[in-house]
Amino acid sequence: MSDDLAPVARRLHPATLIARWLKSAPQMAAGAIGLSAAARDKGMGALVLLALVVLVAAAVFAGIYWWRFRYTIGAGEIVIEQGLLRRQRRVIPFDRVQDIAIEQKLLARLFGTAAVRIETGGAAKDEGTLDMIALADAEALRDRVRHGARAASEAAEAPTEEPVLFAMDLPRLVLSGLFGFSLVFFAVITGALQQLDQYGLVNWSAWFTVERADRATELFTARAVIGLAGLILALGLVAGVVRSVTRDFGFRLTRTKAGLRRRRGMFTLTEVVIPIRRAQVALIESGPIARMLGWYRLSFQTLGADRKEGGVQVAAPFARMDEILPILAEAGFPAPPPRAEMHGVPRRALVRQAAPALALAAVAAVAGLMVEPWVGLGALALLAAALIGVMRWRKHAHALGERALYVAGGFLKRRIWIVPYEKTQTLRVSRGPVQRALRLSNLLLDTAGSGALVSPEMHDLDEDEAEAMAERLLALFQAARKRIRAGA
Amino acid sequence: MTEHGQVETGAERRELTPLDPRQVAVLRIRTGLVAAVLAAIALILEIPARELGLPDFAVAGAAIALGLAATLLVPRRRYRRWGYSEGAEELQIRRGMLFRVRTIVPFGRVQHIDVAQGPIQRPYGLATLILHTAGTHGAAVSLPGLAMADAEAMRDRIRGKIREDIG
Numbered sequence: 104m105s106d107d108l109a110p111v112a113r114r115l116h117p118a119t120l121i122a123r124w125l126k127s128a129p130q131m132a133a134g135a136i137g138l139s140a141a142a143r144d145k146g147m148g149a150l151v152l153l154a155l156v157v158l159v160a161a162a163v164f165a166g167i168y169w170w171r172f173r174y175t176i177g178a179g180e181i182v183i184e185q186g187l188l189r190r191q192r193r194v195i196p197f198d199r200v201q202d203i204a205i206e207q208k209l210l211a212r213l214f215g216t217a218a219v220r221i222e223t224g225g226a227a228k229d230e231g232t233l234d235m236i237a238l239a240d241a242e243a244l245r246d247r248v249r250h251g252a253r254a255a256s257e258a259a260e261a262p263t264e265e266p267v268l269f270a271m272d273l274p275r276l277v278l279s280g281l282f283g284f285s286l287v288f289f290a291v292i293t294g295a296l297q298q299l300d301q302y303g304l305v306n307w308s309a310w311f312t313v314e315r316a317d318r319a320t321e322l323f324t325a326r327a328v329i330g331l332a333g334l335i336l337a338l339g340l341v342a343g344v345v346r347s348v349t350r351d352f353g354f355r356l357t358r359t360k361a362g363l364r365r366r367r368g369m370f371t372l373t374e375v376v377i378p379i380r381r382a383q384v385a386l387i388e389s390g391p392i393a394r395m396l397g398w399y400r401l402s403f404q405t406l407g408a409d410r411k412e413g414g415v416q417v418a419a420p421f422a423r424m425d426e427i428l429p430i431l432a433e434a435g436f437p438a439p440p441p442r443a444e445m446h447g448v449p450r451r452a453l454v455r456q457a458a459p460a461l462a463l464a465a466v467a468a469v470a471g472l473m474v475e476p477w478v479g480l481g482a483l484a485l486l487a488a489a490l491i492g493v494m495r496w497r498k499h500a501h502a503l504g505e506r507a508l509y510v511a512g513g514f515l516k517r518r519i520w521i522v523p524y525e526k527t528q529t530l531r532v533s534r535g536p537v538q539r540a541l542r543l544s545n546l547l548l549d550t551a552g553s554g555a556l557v558s559p560e561m562h563d564l565d566e567d568e569a570e571a572m573a574e575r576l577l578a579l580f581q582a583a584r585k586r587i588r589a590g591a
Numbered sequence: 592m593t594e595h596g597q598v599e600t601g602a603e604r605r606e607l608t609p610l611d612p613r614q615v616a617v618l619r620i621r622t623g624l625v626a627a628v629l630a631a632i633a634l635i636l637e638i639p640a641r642e643l644g645l646p647d648f649a650v651a652g653a654a655i656a657l658g659l660a661a662t663l664l665v666p667r668r669r670y671r672r673w674g675y676s677e678g679a680e681e682l683q684i685r686r687g688m689l690f691r692v693r694t695i696v697p698f699g700r701v702q703h704i705d706v707a708q709g710p711i712q713r714p715y716g717l718a719t720l721i722l723h724t725a726g727t728h729g730a731a732v733s734l735p736g737l738a739m740a741d742a743e744a745m746r747d748r749i750r751g752k753i754r755e756d757i758g
Contacts, residue, residue, distance in 0.1 A: 406725070528726030530695040539691065549726035558728065570693070577695055581680060584699060 110177040112184075115169055116236050118214035123165035125210065131157045174233060176244060181221070183231050195231050199223050201381070203245045207238070207372035217241040221248075249361070265357035265364065268430050269419045276351055279421030280344030282393045351420055358433055363403075363418060377416045377434075381406045383550045384559065385436045385521040386415070387427060394517060401427045403434065406552045414552035431521070439509045439519050445500035451541050452563035456492035460485045501561050506583070508548055508576065510559040520559035525583035526550045530573045534566065544569035548576060607674030607685060613715040614673070614736030618666035620711050626658025675734055677745065680752070682722065684734055696732050698752040700724045706742045718742040722749070 132154065167187050175182040180196045202222040211217055216235040223231075233241070271279070352369035362378040384404040393399070401419040418430055428438050464485035471479025495514050502509045510520045527548055534544040546569045547560040564572070633654030640650045668688060675684045681697045705721040712718060712735075719735040720742045737745065 527697065528700050528724045529697075529728075529732060531728065532693040533687075533690060535690050547728060549724075549728045551725040552727065573693065573695060577681060577697065580697060581699075 110175045112173040112175045113236075115172055115174075115233065116214065116216045117169070118211075118216050119235050120162075120165050120169050122208075122210050122214075122235060123168060124162050127164060128158055128161040131161050176247070181231065181244075181248075183233070193231055195221055195223060197248045200248050202376055202378060203248055204376075205238075205241050205245065205374040207368075209370040211235050212372065219244060265359055267355060267357050268363065268433055269354070269356040269422060269426055271351055271354040271421065273348075275421060276348045276354070277344055279351070279398075280347035281340055282390060282398070282421070283343035283347045284339045347420070354420065356418055356430065363430070363434060365416070365418065375416065377403055377405055377418065379434050382434055382436075383522075383526045383552055385431060385434065386518060387439070387521075388513070388516055388518045391515050393421075397423055399424055399427055401430060404550070404552055436521050436523065437504055437506050439511075439521055440502050440504065442500060442511060445502040445509065445511060447500050448496055448563050449543070449565050452543055453493065453496055454541055455537055455543065455563060456496045457489040460489040460492060464489060496563075499562060501564075503572070503575065503579070508559070510561055512559075512562075522548055522550060522559055523583070524576065524579040525587055527576065527580040530576055532569050532573050538563065538566075542566040546572055546576075607676050610670060610673045610675075610736035611717055611738045611741070612670075613717055613738075615666050615670045617711050617715055617717060617736065618669055619662060622666055623658075623662045626655075626662050630655045630658050670736070673736065677748075682732075682734075682749070684732065694732050696722050696724060698749055700726070701749060701753055704746045704749055706739075706746050708739065720745055 134157075168185075171187050171190075172183075172185045174184070179198070180194055183191075183193045183195070185191055200221055200223060204220040204222070206218045206220065207216075208218070214235075215238050217238045218232065218234040219236060219241045221231040221233075233244075236244075349369040351367050353372075354367040355365070357364045357366075359376060361380070362376045362382075364374065364376045366372065366374045382403040382405050386402050386404065387399050388402075389399045398421055399419075400417065400421060402415050402417045404415050406414070418434075419427055431438055464482045467478050467482035467485055471477070471482055491514050495512070498512060498514065498517060500511045507521050507523045510522070512518055528551055529549045531547045531549065532544050533547070538544060541563075542565065543563045544566045545560055545562050546564055547558065549558075561569075630651065633651045636650050637648065641647065665688075672688050672691070673684075673686050675682060680699070681695055683693065683695050685691070685693045702723045702725055704723070706718050707721060708718045716739050717736055718739045719733050720737055721731055721733040723731050
């Protein structure tokens with residue numbers, strides 16, 4: 104680590120050259136193969152020449168990037184200069200920095216380097232990225248931005264051990280992978296085949312002939328189908344395990360001064376700090392089988408510019424409830440009450456949740472008996488839909504705690520949201536025509552950074568109760584804000 | 592369901608301020624324009640309708656009748672469903688005929704405020720007040736049909752309260 108009392112303009116780690124070259128070469132090569140397929144008659148020599156040109160061009164681009172990229176760490180700011188034709192100088196003051204993420208890809212780990220992503224909390228484009236610098240420099244930069252220059256040198260002398268809140272060992276990782284059953288490899292295989300076909304390396308239309316198709320159908324015996332299903336199942340399980348082991352390898356969640364630090368990854372090692380101040384909502388979720396065995400997943404919805412993660416950061420991917428509760432406590436979120444102590448939805452909401460499907464099912468059943476037998480199958484599907492409606496109705500519940508609103512819901516995958524009152528942005532009571540006839544209303548406590556698809560909206564509350572609860576939530580929000588302002 | 596009735600339920604009954612009466616005219620022009628476009632499409636559809644053996648002007652006539660009825664009847668009802676109340680620390684808005692929505696925006700959560708005026712609003716001197724929050728579902732809450740002066744006064748009042756809240 105260099106002593107940087109006087110700000111010096113620095114370049115990225117030289118390994119950046121190799122990393123950028125390796126990263127861009129395959130993309131360019133793919134393009135070149137596409138080109139050469141168009142000019143295939145030119146022969147092998149032209150192909151080799153083209154490949155060489157591409158590789159050299161990639162190296163030149165990597166070199167220019169490295170040569171033009173400089174960063175200076177000043178007393179209170181970081182300055183990044185880059186670009187050959189369109190030159191750009193970006194100044195990021197330390198006190199504007201919301202978060203610094205350190206990421207180590209496989210190649211970076213070989214060289215002992217890391218990519219540093221500086222988030223300013225503005226639009227996603229306003230970030231600064233140092234890809235790559237030495238790992239030690241990256242960590243020093245992070246500490247410096249977090250605690251100021253003086254604290255950074257102290258931290259370098261005596262590295263304080265951060266308390267570990269949650270970690271995953273290999274057996275746990277494998278187990279979590281079994282629940283992460285994934286058929287993603289199907290997409291990968293078909294994608295690869297399409298790619299090969301596109302470049303004319305494999306000619307499928309010549310491969311699939313009528314005779315071959317006939318022979319193939321002979322092969323589809325009952326035993327073969329069962330075997331194939333077993334194979335797909337096994338592959339899905341293996342893919343799930345591989346995915347979760349590589350993603351969550353060495354998972355460690357530690358407590359830092361300002362938030363929760365998460366490190367994970369086998370090939371790509373990532374480190375993210377979830378600032379507690381920016382955590383809006385906590386979400387505990389669990390699939391049907393995992394829940395039976397007592398496994399849950401905890402994530403926080405954060406207010407961040409990171410659109411890639413959708414504002415949701417996993418804090419514990421696969422954990423027992425008694426492991427999750429201490430993490431919640433550290434993050435300042437209260438523990439949810441048991442389902443028995445939460446308030447359900449009025450019985451008449453079933454009219455909306457299940458009755459339409461049930462009525463259609465009855466019609467379809469009659470039609471099945473009278474006209475077309477296969478319409479009866481539709482009745483079964485509708486019956487299942489009605490049952491799901493009933494299940495949803497049974498599981499949907501809410502409770503107003505001392506510091507937060509709790510909302511439970513979901514059919515197969517169950518979720519519990521913990522929404523601290525002070526995170527309220529707006530409140531919305533809404534009802535459609537059917538709900539109005541039943542005197543029911545939805546109530547949404549809107550928060551920042553929430554996903555549009557899954558939100559802690561309460562459905563089909565009693566109309567009067569929803570209106571009164573909106574007033575109550577508003578009062579609780581204002582009381583919480585006053586308490587925070589008085590404390591701060 | 593009656594026109595009045597169980598809108599303002601809830602533990603704390605608040606008096607709602609109606610929008611500026613001129614908003615009815617704005618809504619009527621807007622509905623009328625939509626109806627005119629649909630009538631024009633219906634007129635074009637007359638040609639294939641005639642080939643199907645439908646009587647002359649059956650499609651266009653129905654569309655025009657419906658459009659006229661909607662233009663005459665709907666705007667006043669929609670106008671009556673709108674209302675707001677400006678509290679000490681929050682703004683509440685109720686709206687909607689079929690889908691009724693009540694939105695509460697605490698002033699402490701307002702990021703910035705717009706006063707917008709559309710081309711139909713302009714001759715009537717009306718404006719729309721838009722409160723922007725950091726929320727996801729209700730990121731922009733708008734209140735149309737305020738007299739320009741009222742909208743600006745309201746904006747300044749709310750802005751003052753945001754400052755208090757920060758300071």
